[in-house]
Every structure is written in C-alpha cells, then in structure tokens.
Amino acid sequence: MTEKIELKINGLSVTADSGMTILDAALRKGIYIPHLCHHRQLEPIGACRLCLVEIQGEWKKTVISCKTLVKEGMVVLTETPEIQKIRQINVELIVADHDTDCLNCFQNTKCALQRVADHVGMDKKRLDRLKKPDKLLPIDDSNPFFTFNPNRCVLCGICVRTCDEIQNIQAIDFVHRGLGTKVAGFGDRPRLESNCESCGECIVRCPVGALTEKDAVRPTHQVKTICAFCGCGCGVVLGVRDNKLVSARGDLGNKASKGRLCVKGRFGYKFVNHPDRLTSPMVKKDGNFVEVGWDEALDLVADNFAKNKGDKFAGISSAKATNEDNYVFQKFTRAVMGTNNIDHCARL
Ligand code: FES
Numbered sequence: 001m002t003e004k005i006e007l008k009i010n011g012l013s014v015t016a017d018s019g020m021t022i023l024d025a026a027l028r029k030g031i032y033i034p035h036l037c038h039h040r041q042l043e044p045i046g047a048c049r050l051c052l053v054e055i056q057g058e059w060k061k062t063v064i065s066c067k068t069l070v071k072e073g074m075v076v077l078t079e080t081p082e083i084q085k086i087r088q089i090n091v092e093l094i095v096a097d098h099d100t101d102c103l104n105c106f107q108n109t110k111c112a113l114q115r116v117a118d119h120v121g122m123d124k125k126r127l128d129r130l131k132k133p134d135k136l137l138p139i140d141d142s143n144p145f146f147t148f149n150p151n152r153c154v155l156c157g158i159c160v161r162t163c164d165e166i167q168n169i170q171a172i173d174f175v176h177r178g179l180g181t182k183v184a185g186f187g188d189r190p191r192l193e194s195n196c197e198s199c200g201e202c203i204v205r206c207p208v209g210a211l212t213e214k215d216a217v218r219p220t221h222q223v224k225t226i227c228a229f230c231g232c233g234c235g236v237v238l239g240v241r242d243n244k245l246v247s248a249r250g251d252l253g254n255k256a257s258k259g260r261l262c263v264k265g266r267f268g269y270k271f272v273n274h275p276d277r278l279t280s281p282m283v284k285k286d287g288n289f290v291e292v293g294w295d296e297a298l299d300l301v302a303d304n305f306a307k308n309k310g311d312k313f314a315g316i317s318s319a320k321a322t323n324e325d326n327y328v329f330q331k332f333t334r335a336v337m338g339t340n341n342i343d344h345c346a347r348l
Helices: 022-028 081-096 112-120 124-130 158-166 201-205 263-267 294-307 323-336
Strands: 004-009 012-017 052-055 061-064 075-077 146-148 172-175 182-185 211-213 221-226 235-241 244-250 282-285 288-291 315-317 342-344
Touching: 004 022, 012 022, 052 081, 061 081, 081 112, 081 124, 158 172, 158 201, 201 211, 244 263, 282 294, 315 323, 323 342
Parallel strands: 004 075, 315 342
Antiparallel strands: 004 012, 052 061, 052 075, 146 211, 172 182, 221 235, 235 244, 282 288
C-alpha cells in the first residue's frame, strides 16, 4: 500500500502519496501552481521555472515544485511576494518572445500560457520594453496531419519528451542554442524528413498552440467508441459536428490504450464522410462497376467460392475482425473450402 504523507500547502491540510511532487499534490487538492513544462505522464525537467514554491521551517528555501518531493510535516507556500516577483519576470520573458495573435490560435482560451499569465499578471511597461519584434520563424507544415508553429512554442520540451519517453521514437529535439533554440527534426530538418510516425501524441500534450491538427474543427458533441482500425481495441472519442466526424482523441479511461492513439486512430477518420466512400456493393458488369443489392452481391460471391474450392482458394483474415470471426474464417477456409491457404494480416 502507498505510504501517505501529510503536509500543509497555503495553510490547507493535504494528504499526498509518498514519491509525489509538491506540484502533483497541490494540483490533486485543487490548488493551482502556475506551470508550463510539467506533464503528469512525463519526467519533470524544471525548464520553465514557474512552479516555484517556498518551503518553510527547517527546510526553508524556494524550490521548483515539479521536481521536489513531498515530505511529512512540510509547510509550503505557493504565493509569496518574492515568488510572485520571480514568476512575473519569467512569464513576461516568455510572453515577450511569443506570438500574441491569440484570436487566430486554435488553443485560444485553452492555452496554458494564457492561464499562467492571467494568474501571475504582467507589468505592461516592462513587457513593452521586453517585447521583441515578431519572430516570424518559418512554420513547419511538412507533416500531412499537423502544423508546427515555432513562433508559438514556449520551449517547454513536452513534445520532445513525449516523442522520447512515451513513443520511444526520438524524432524531434531542441536544435540551435540561446535565442535561436527551437524544436525540430534532426539537423533542423522538417518533421516529414524525420522519423516521426505522425501519432500526434505531441499535439495532444502541447500546452500552447504551437502544434495543431490541420483543418481542426471543434465538435458540438462527442461519442466514446473503440477504434475500428485494428484488433488492439484502443478507446477513441470521436467529435461530431453537423452530423459529420470532425475530430478524434484518445480515451484516457480505456484500459488498453490509456488515451493513446496511433496515426490511423487519430487522423484516419475522414474516410467516413468522404464522398468517394463506397456505401453499397459494386459488381463488375460488361467491364463497368455497377451498384447492386447485398443479396445479389453475396450470391455472386457464394457461387464463385463453390466453383473455386481446394488450393485454388486462399483467405486472408483481418485484424479488424474479432477473435471469434477470425476463428470462424479459418474454420470455413479449412472445412468448407478444403485448403490450408489461410493467413492473417497481423502477421505482417
Ligand atoms: Fe516546474 Fe516548469 S513546471 S519548472
């Protein structure tokens, strides 16, 4: 059983699990500590220096709460004049280097930087002094599914760590140094030339609007279901607007996938409403495909199966089908069609 730790944050009694950071304990209790580079699924790196807190008593010091573990009897203050002063300068430096065209950003109102700036507040005069001309760094539009806008990036490294720690791909990293630092593929090459697998896990975790899905549309309602692409059974939440699928995201509550999706599950939903999608059987007649009813199509298939029994026949089963359907299909191939020519797409 996990050992419980009692501490005080801003005078409130907090019970945390041993091994937890002060930031996680505070957030679980509903106490907001500003943060940008923290993500609960990733190793902390302490890059943004916004999550400062003051520890009182025998351990008295100012620390970053995303890397400091809770201790029994600890007394923590998250808001003091000294912390406020440091945080405000940190926020102003980040905002001064950030594209502030928020109304044209898909993350507007959902942006972690907006929340931090709103909480901490900024000194307008100092910000005006710090503000640099817009960076206008080239946007990486090379990936077919998403766009990376370095002018909106806060260099929190969440995308880099997601690609490394969660996906184990290491397609991106920080390139250049100092003011020129940015996230890119190896050798500052575009995403498409890296070994990015387009899973989109980095987009999900980007706290600002630097990584966004192309043609993103906000749904009016969402439907929880299971991804239909393979047999893994990943949970997917599909977004619907005007009776069309407009988005897909991982279902955090699904025990098989825990919120993660691959490129197919995340971006492969557009076929559903595609005008070229076949919605009824087609049979070739006089060299042209014509629409027919299901009875006619299935009779044709059954007749041709009957004429092609034995080793002339081969079946490839599908990972989209259930275990039971796959079992029945191999049984059908062996017992009815009289051949062992049966395989499965997942063996590839
Ligand atoms: Fe702790 Fe960024 S969240 S340093």
